[in-house]
Each structure stands twice: as C-alpha cells, then as structure tokens.
Amino acid sequence: MDDADQRHKAASGSLHQRILSDVKDKILSGEWPPGHRIPFEHELASTYACSRMTVNKVLTQLVGTGLIERRRKAGSFVMRPQSQSAVLKIQDIGREVTALGLAYRFDLSARQERAATERDIGRIDLGPGAPLLDLTCCHFAGSQPFCIEERLISLNAVPEAVDADFALSPPGTWLMQRVPWTNAEHTIRAAAAGKAVAAMLAITERSPCLIIERKTWSAGQPITFVRLTYPSEAHQLVARFEPSDT
Structure with a gap:
C-alpha cells in the first residue's frame, strides 16, 4: 500500500469515528430522544461529505450496540435503552x-x-x-x-x-x-x-x-x-x- 492509499484509509477511519461519535453524542445527551428518526444515509453523507458506504457502516455499528433500530422503508430510529x-x-x-x-x-x-x-x-x-x-x-x-x-x-x-x-x-x-x-x-x-x-x-x-x-x-x-x-x-x-x- 502506497502513502496515498494509507492517507485515504486513515482519513476514512477518522471520518467514520467522527460520524459515530457525533451520532452517539446526540443520542446519549438526549438531543435525539427515543423514537427520533436518524437522518437518512444520503442526508448524513451530504452533511459529512462522505460516501453512503461510510455512513452505512456507522449505522450498522449503532444497531449492533442497541442505540438505534432500522425499520424497513422508514429509516433508522433511536431506541430506548434496554x-x-x-x-x-x-x-x-x-x-x-x-x-x-x-x-x-x-x-x-x-x-x-x-x-x-x-x-x-x-x-x-x-x-x-x-x-x-x-x-x-x-x-x-x-x-x-x-x-x-x-x-x-x-x-x-x-x-x-x-x-x-x-x-x-x-x-x-x-x-x-x-x-x-x-x-x-x-x-x-x-x-x-x-x-x-x-x-x-x-x-x-x-x-x-x-x-x-x-x-x-x-x-x-x-x-x-x-x-x-x-x-x-x-x-x-x-x-x-x-x-x-x-
């Protein structure tokens, strides 16, 4: 892997972490309460100037931690802690x-x-x-x-x-x-x-x-x-x- 590829990988990783931290902070602070709809993937991708794939990975990770749920054709929503x-x-x-x-x-x-x-x-x-x-x-x-x-x-x-x-x-x-x-x-x-x-x-x-x-x-x-x-x-x-x- 050349230097350009390494820089791109590092930038993608840091952006992933930034989006993850921002969304988690909004949920845990109560700014986004249970039932709140998370912005759609294309909206987050536009906000952070990144690919939808990066956003999708973040949302998948949040689903895995139990902070959000995905509803078919409706989007992603904040879950009540269980x-x-x-x-x-x-x-x-x-x-x-x-x-x-x-x-x-x-x-x-x-x-x-x-x-x-x-x-x-x-x-x-x-x-x-x-x-x-x-x-x-x-x-x-x-x-x-x-x-x-x-x-x-x-x-x-x-x-x-x-x-x-x-x-x-x-x-x-x-x-x-x-x-x-x-x-x-x-x-x-x-x-x-x-x-x-x-x-x-x-x-x-x-x-x-x-x-x-x-x-x-x-x-x-x-x-x-x-x-x-x-x-x-x-x-x-x-x-x-x-x-x-x-």
Missing part, C-alpha cells in the same frame, strides 16, 4: 444502566415516614401501625427516564433508614450494602401507564409497562417491598432452567 435481568436475581439499577454504556442518575421525588395501613399488609407483611419509610424515585439512563422505584422499608427491621440520605444513595443500593436478606419473592406483571407514571417516564398515558414487585425478608423478618415500573420496551427478564427429575 436492559435485561435474571428473574430470581436482585439487580442494582445503577449497574444495569452503566452496563448499557449510559450515564446513571436518580431523583428522589417523595419521602415519608408513616404508619403501615391495611393496604400495606399484602405488600410488606406488617400489621397496621408498624413504622414505615415510604420512598419514590426515578432512575435515569442518560437523559431518559429508565424506571420508577416505589419502596417501603420496615423501620422495625432497618431503623437506621430514618437517618439515611436517599438523595445521595439510591434506596436499593443502600439496602444491599447494609442489610443482609435471606428470602425474596418476585411478582411480575404488565400494566398500562397511568397519568402520573406516564409523566415520570416521559411516555404516553396508557403505554404498556413492565412491573416487578419484590418482597425481601431477613430470617423471617420483613425488610422491604419495592415496585419497579419500566417502559415495556426498556427491560426484559431472563430465566434459566435445568431439567427436573419429573
């Missing part, structure tokens, strides 16, 4: 998000110390009047809402939660680091987003959502109940099985 978790494993949401290559943050929107009501009995297995910490927060992947966390913590089991600064540390992460659990129960269902949930997740009302509810105990004592609500396209559950003897 994670997956094992059905029987307790996941740290911050790690879920960073595993997608996105910046993680969360906002604590509600915090209340209160007594358990009749409605709470089926959620955290405590009698009416038991002291609870009631928390709601929204987790973000990049600039996009990732899931809503609604959590009850038994203050009989975890009295130190009263003084915890959950504006700095997510409740789930804080609990996993400090409180050992011995048993857990998952309930998984689908539901349509109500007005409040739709507003927090930046989706349309009645959009399908995946809901994971979990109870945890330590030596038979209830610790926490949590409801995690995800936009349906943002999360999937994975279960592995082994053959049984029957």
Whole structure:
C-alpha cells in the first residue's frame, strides 16, 4: 500500500469515528430522544461529505450496540435503552444502566415516614401501625427516564433508614450494602401507564409497562417491598432452567 492509499484509509477511519461519535453524542445527551428518526444515509453523507458506504457502516455499528433500530422503508430510529435481568436475581439499577454504556442518575421525588395501613399488609407483611419509610424515585439512563422505584422499608427491621440520605444513595443500593436478606419473592406483571407514571417516564398515558414487585425478608423478618415500573420496551427478564427429575 502506497502513502496515498494509507492517507485515504486513515482519513476514512477518522471520518467514520467522527460520524459515530457525533451520532452517539446526540443520542446519549438526549438531543435525539427515543423514537427520533436518524437522518437518512444520503442526508448524513451530504452533511459529512462522505460516501453512503461510510455512513452505512456507522449505522450498522449503532444497531449492533442497541442505540438505534432500522425499520424497513422508514429509516433508522433511536431506541430506548434496554436492559435485561435474571428473574430470581436482585439487580442494582445503577449497574444495569452503566452496563448499557449510559450515564446513571436518580431523583428522589417523595419521602415519608408513616404508619403501615391495611393496604400495606399484602405488600410488606406488617400489621397496621408498624413504622414505615415510604420512598419514590426515578432512575435515569442518560437523559431518559429508565424506571420508577416505589419502596417501603420496615423501620422495625432497618431503623437506621430514618437517618439515611436517599438523595445521595439510591434506596436499593443502600439496602444491599447494609442489610443482609435471606428470602425474596418476585411478582411480575404488565400494566398500562397511568397519568402520573406516564409523566415520570416521559411516555404516553396508557403505554404498556413492565412491573416487578419484590418482597425481601431477613430470617423471617420483613425488610422491604419495592415496585419497579419500566417502559415495556426498556427491560426484559431472563430465566434459566435445568431439567427436573419429573
């Protein structure tokens, strides 16, 4: 390969990286939100004064990373970040998000110390009047809402939660680091987003959502109940099985 060919190859490589970085930056910054149509190949080729082949390679790479999807005859569109978790494993949401290559943050929107009501009995297995910490927060992947966390913590089991600064540390992460659990129960269902949930997740009302509810105990004592609500396209559950003897 002569010097001219080497220079051309290097220029093509650097242009590919520039286009890739520009498109990724627009997606991860939220400038191009989920559902946004990426400019067509010929539009990008014109913008960067390059061949459509170079643009096609960039878009193919972005499809492979899960940032965009291609729709036949419609073009390429930004996807909502999607994670997956094992059905029987307790996941740290911050790690879920960073595993997608996105910046993680969360906002604590509600915090209340209160007594358990009749409605709470089926959620955290405590009698009416038991002291609870009631928390709601929204987790973000990049600039996009990732899931809503609604959590009850038994203050009989975890009295130190009263003084915890959950504006700095997510409740789930804080609990996993400090409180050992011995048993857990998952309930998984689908539901349509109500007005409040739709507003927090930046989706349309009645959009399908995946809901994971979990109870945890330590030596038979209830610790926490949590409801995690995800936009349906943002999360999937994975279960592995082994053959049984029957």
